[in-house]
Amino acid sequence: MKFNKILVVRSDRFGEFLLNIPAIRAIREAYPNAEIILFVNSSVVDLARCLPYVDEILECDKASNGFLKKLRFINSLKKFKFDAAVMLNPSKDFNIVTFLAGIPVRAGYDRKWGFLLNRKIMDNKHLGLSHEVEYNLELVSLIGAKTDNKAVILDLDMHEVDKFAAYIGIDKFDNLVAIHPWTSDPLKQWSQENFRLLAKRLIDELKLKILIVGTKDKIEKSKALFGDLGNSVFDITGKTGLRELAWCLKKCRLLISADSGPVHLASAVGTPAIALFRNDIPGKCSRRWGPWGDKHIVIEKPALSAISVDEVFLKAKEALKI
Structure with a gap:
């Protein structure tokens, strides 16, 4: 299945975000012509801007706090006309809003209202059987993003x-x-x-x-x-x-x-x-x-x-x- 516009959500802290770099890059490799929009915690935005794999970065914490903001957020998601949404960490809020926004493919972990997702895997991370990088790559494989490049690399502009x-x-x-x-x-x-x-x-x-x-x-x-x-x-x-x-x-x-x-x-x-x-x-x-x-x-x-x-x-x- 071909995706033209993909929403990627990672709404927690910067350490966890960094371990998603291979997964985000895998999505870009699988869909080189797609528009990829990344939703991250506001504290992570500066680091997210170092990633060449995404087209736009938005602050998900501001988008999802409060009932009225959620309604506005759902409407804005509808206007984006996403083909797919990938929730890289379990999130009840994002499972709900992506469902209500009518995004056709919603991938994530079968937790926190995971029944609203139509592509999902069990969340067994608490067992600590694999590295977080591997868990993230397993998740994005639900939308056909697979890679052998597992490097966690942040490209920095060092001129200042x-x-x-x-x-x-x-x-x-x-x-x-x-x-x-x-x-x-x-x-x-x-x-x-x-x-x-x-x-x-x-x-x-x-x-x-x-x-x-x-x-x-x-x-x-x-x-x-x-x-x-x-x-x-x-x-x-x-x-x-x-x-x-x-x-x-x-x-x-x-x-x-x-x-x-x-x-x-x-x-x-x-x-x-x-x-x-x-x-x-x-x-x-x-x-x-x-x-x-x-x-x-x-x-x-x-x-x-x-x-x-x-x-x-x-x-x-x-x-x-x-």
């Missing part, structure tokens, strides 16, 4: 990176290792004091510079943790959007992080990552959520408290070939 580096106070990116010590899920949090001790050892023993990254709500915590480590620490917590963060990570030799979005961002821009995982919850394990590719290191144990600073330090030396 030096200007941005001057703005945030980084004179050079030489010998820079990024640390992202935060996660939104307490179950995924390695001790923040451990991250501090790790940063200190990387500075004192390996003479590295450390880039601390995080969101605005972590500014004060970051100052308290890393503020006394001297001029070898560049703390850009809260100073970047996602595109600027991607620039910085691309310039780093390595990222060390809890299981969180920046791990996938580093992977997408070609920077090796050391990611810390717990493996006692199948749906949260590295087999599903680990950094994609073979240049990364995963340290995974049933309890994150079992991961020592020394173990991560030695893995950092291995990754940096020191």
Whole structure:
């Protein structure tokens, strides 16, 4: 079946979005002449603009909040005259609105009112049997999009990176290792004091510079943790959007992080990552959520408290070939 206009929805966070790049590219490869419109969370728009595979990007969170907005959104979908809609993450709202908009082919997971879809697969992701990239590719195969190209690559325009580096106070990116010590899920949090001790050892023993990254709500915590480590620490917590963060990570030799979005961002821009995982919850394990590719290191144990600073330090030396 040929599709001329395809709606693709991924309405969650940026880490999850990045792992959909191969699936979105597969749709473009299968339908090179189709118009592909991508609906993403507003926080992801800057990264989505780096994808050459889509024709238009819209903010799905603004489109679907509130009853009247949903009605207007349904009407706007009707005007687009989509042939197909692909919900890359289970979404009751989008299952409903794409059904009411009369989109002929609606593909997604058989969850959250999945009975409204006419092409669907079971959502067994909680079992953690495959990587998220593989799950996403399995889903888009429902509309005939299949590929052997599974690379997660984000094409960045780097021409403004030096200007941005001057703005945030980084004179050079030489010998820079990024640390992202935060996660939104307490179950995924390695001790923040451990991250501090790790940063200190990387500075004192390996003479590295450390880039601390995080969101605005972590500014004060970051100052308290890393503020006394001297001029070898560049703390850009809260100073970047996602595109600027991607620039910085691309310039780093390595990222060390809890299981969180920046791990996938580093992977997408070609920077090796050391990611810390717990493996006692199948749906949260590295087999599903680990950094994609073979240049990364995963340290995974049933309890994150079992991961020592020394173990991560030695893995950092291995990754940096020191």
